[in-house]
Amino acid sequence: MGQKKDLTGSERSKIVRYLAEGCSSLKIAKLLKRDHRTIKRFIQNSQQGRKKRVDKPRRKITAHELRKVKRAAAKMPLATSLAIFQSCNITGVPKSTRCAILRDMAKVRKAERRPPLNKTHKLKRQDWAKKYLKTDFSKVLWTDEMRVSLDGPDGWARGWIGKGQRAPVRLRRQQGGGGVLVWAGIIKDELVGPFRVEDGVKLNSQSYCQFLEDTFFKQWYRKKSASFKKNMIFMQDNAPSHASKYSTAWLARKGIKEEKLMTWPPCSPDLNPIENLWSIIKCEIYKEGKRYTSLNSVWEAVVAAARNVDGEQIKTLTESMDGRLLSSLQRKVAILVADLFLYCF
16 A cells, blocks of 8 residues: 555545545545555544633733823834834733734824925925916926836736636846836927936936936937927926036026926925826836846837827826816915914814
């Protein structure tokens, strides 16, 4: 009789059925052609049952300590239960008890991925909205950079896996396998670029200006008419390489200065319509969890995805600026109304 280390699932179910029919362990071993000791060991283990859980006395938490935990949780929203209790000098509390206490007063949630807007930021956004309220946004060139990696965002590698099927293996590489920095702009219904930043180049003020000279100015801006250049407004965010004195002076020598260079409020990527273009491109190049093996291949995918973005989509993005601007102003009105209500009552 051959010996095997483990019983299969079908063999175990047959053993249970034979036992219900009144067969002995020796007869079952002969029917299954398995060692008698293997069958006997399985029967003995299945008859032992689970060990009863012994409830240990838990440390009691006073009402004063509960108030301390609640205050600590409010001050440390992303801390662990252990860190919260240690900050209150409460020791000897098991993890299950700590979590049960915190569940009564809080809920585990992820941090919201929003710009860290304080009161000064909000006021500057509102001042920006008032300044450009009458601006023709079809004449504004919205620019920004985007970095694309070979692996893409981790959270996008998910899908519907059938029951009984294993999820595909997705190996993680350091820094997403490397990536490419891309610059582009949109104006009215036209896409400018995308242009690839040379690999290994860190964008400081000097390299940023040189990049604009080699790509944007030589390949696109110089081909435009004098009237177009006169009316165009250049927008860029407040990245150090953009807002430095060197870059500002360099752009001024190119004729982009004063009213032709849009001031930008801090921490306001949501106001830039090109961010939505980046989302469209990333959804296309990383669909179905696609990954890339070289920097050239991911760059080619970006170029192909950018070509598939038609003028109507770009026009929809640039025309959304009126709504974004009014939204910023409406928030100010809501704040003023709330302040007036509190003052009156």
